[in-house]
Amino acid sequence: MESGCEECGFRVEAPVARLDAATLGVFSDARLPGRCVLVLDTHAEHFEQLDPALSRRFMEDVARAARAIREVTGAPRINYALLANQVNHLHWHLFPRGLPDDPDPRVSPWELASPELPLAPARIESLRAALAQALERDGSDG
Numbered sequence: 197m198e199s200g201c202e203e204c205g206f207r208v209e210a211p212v213a214r215l216d217a218a219t220l221g222v223f224s225d226a227r228l229p230g231r232c233v234l235v236l237d238t239h240a241e242h243f244e245q246l247d248p249a250l251s252r253r254f255m256e257d258v259a260r261a262a263r264a265i266r267e268v269t270g271a272p273r274i275n276y277a278l279l280a281n282q283v284n285h286l287h288w289h290l291f292p293r294g295l296p297d298d299p300d301p302r303v304s305p306w307e308l309a310s311p312e313l314p315l316a317p318a319r320i321e322s323l324r325a326a327l328a329q330a331l332e333r334d335g336s337d338g
């Protein structure tokens with residue numbers, strides 16, 4: 197997945213780790229540092245049409261990624277979104293929410309009034325490293 201989907205070309209920009217069925221990457225959004233995407237490793241467009249075993253593995257990856265994001269950011273909650281309106285390759289958006297610098301914790305990420313600005317490259321790198329470590333710890337527990 198790091199080199200891009202062979203079918204549609206979608207790729208993870210700032211990959212953190214390959215999980216069981218999907219690859220986690222940091223999404224550059226300075227409003228919500230720690231925002232991530234979790235991209236299915238095989239090309240598929242419709243979640244409801246996935247093989248049930250694959251959809252379960254994908255969802256376990258979502259939970260594992262969310263635990264890592266909460267651990268690294270200290271966010272009290274995670275927002276989850278699966279849209280595929282613009283990129284037709286299944287990927288979850290995971291947003292750390294409710295931190296003191298959250299622009300508006302009560303609204304959905306797409307309703308935030310502040311513009312989406314990129315994270316500093318150094319911040320992306322530190323998040324990648326911290327998330328990878330958190331995932332490793334989580335994986336070794338069970």
Ligand SMILES: [Zn+2]
Nearest residue numbers: 201204239285
């Ligand atoms: Zn694809």
